[in-house]
Amino acid sequence: MLNKITLEQIEFFAYHGVFEEEQKIGNRYSVDITVFVDFSATETEDSIKNTVNYGKLYEIVKEQMMIPSKLLEHIAYKIKNKVFESFAEVEGVEIKVSKFNPPIGGNCQRATVSLQENRK
Numbered sequence: 001m002l003n004k005i006t007l008e009q010i011e012f013f014a015y016h017g018v019f020e021e022e023q024k025i026g027n028r029y030s031v032d033i034t035v036f037v038d039f040s041a042t043e044t045e046d047s048i049k050n051t052v053n054y055g056k057l058y059e060i061v062k063e064q065m066m067i068p069s070k071l072l073e074h075i076a077y078k079i080k081n082k083v084f085e086s087f088a089e090v091e092g093v094e095i096k097v098s099k100f101n102p103p104i105g106g107n108c109q110r111a112t113v114s115l116q117e118n119r120k
Helices: 020-025 054-065 072-086
Strands: 003-014 027-037 092-100 110-118
Touching: 003 054, 027 054, 027 072, 054 072, 072 092, 072 110
Parallel strands: none
Antiparallel strands: 003 027, 027 092, 092 110
16 A cells, blocks of 8 residues: 655755756745555564654755756756665655746746656
């Protein structure tokens, strides 16, 4: 049985973007990440070894968010790859990366990309 662990609205200030000025002045970003994992063993054994350590999951997201990228899509893929590399027990991942007030020439609270992928 697959269960979900979700970290919601993790906020960062980072330097991503296609435009040079975005990479210099930075912006606020938000990440939601859900990992799909069987943690049914925690029913009988109250141990972190039977689940995903979401402190480490947060650190993965933070680490990848601090590496400048042009595209939100690229950031989502980097996070996904690092999660699969770090947690053999994760069967799938869903990631949403949002940029607040994107430079699109109009009013927009945030632009968001979503990635959902199962382990191959």
